[in-house]
């Protein structure tokens with residue numbers, strides 16, 4: 126997509142962090158916006174700010190784990206704007222994790238419901254409408270570097286983000302066989318200074334708080350996120366990738382070695398590498 130002016134962008138997880146930065150960047154490109162988030166107050170405040178600056182915005186309180194919420198967002202977007210040309214399935218969470226064998230099932234389900242099913246629900250609500258419109262469109266799914274590598278104590282997050290990468294690759298191939306008008310990218314950032322390490326603020330009832338607090342990993346994660354890349358830089362990379370129709374959006378080339386090491390270990394049939402984990406290394410029992 127070369128020209129963004131007056132086109133319609135849909136962003137989930139738009140009230141904070143990377144989603145908010147993408148929405149701001151799209152507004153600066155002259156796009157109209159359909160914004161969604163589970164947190165209605167910051168979302169509505171953000172929409173007001175954008176409107177005051179002259180952007181056309183609609184917004185919906187959406188829980189991406191619920192397919193009906195995405196369906197409602199899609200119906201409203203097409204009703205009010207008549208199109209959706211850029212869809213960013215971005216909402217995501219990184220709750221504190223325990224070792225695989227101790228991670229409560231409710232935490233696994235919450236993480237997969239938001240991070241993986243949230244993306245799938247967005248694709249299933251919008252893509253049939255995009256195909257029907259038969260005009261140029263682009264889908265950006267937010268995964269993570271954690272969708273290309275793995276680390277201890279982040280298993281549910283790793284699994285959910287690997288699933289987003291695989292889904293996006295499948296979608297890419299299927300769209301190639303279907304249309305030359307609709308494109309897809311997968312966004313794989315490493316650490317960015319957002320509220321991700323405070324994902325517990327949206328914890329649903331029945332999901333226990335902080336199962337891994339005693340391992341010190343989440344404290345280390347908070348520090349790394351705090352020192353991370355400004356989300357505005359990630360948003361710039363997204364706009365550039367959509368312009369170039371680039372599938373992989375890898376925003377932290379300084380960490381490419383981790384990806385190389387993982388594939389090298391597969392192809393040389395050697396065991397997975399253990400990297401610098403920057404976390405308290407206590408026995409996980």
Ligand SMILES: NC(=O)c1ccc[n+]([C@@H]2O[C@H](COP(=O)([O-])OP(=O)(O)OC[C@H]3O[C@@H](n4cnc5c(N)ncnc54)[C@H](O)[C@@H]3O)[C@@H](O)[C@H]2O)c1
Pocket residue numbers: 137138139140141142143144161162163164187188189190215216217218219239267268269270313314315316317318319320321322323324327350353
């Ligand atoms: N910040 C990082 O270091 C980093 C790195 C790699 C990938 N990511 C990914 O970027 C995406 C955005 O996260 P962020 O870092 O901006 O964090 P953030 O917490 O600042 O923003 C996430 C937004 O998603 C919303 N959200 C949470 N659950 C939701 C739900 N069920 N339905 C709708 N909205 C929901 C939150 O309210 C919040 O506004 C996530 O998918 C995350 O996994 C972030």
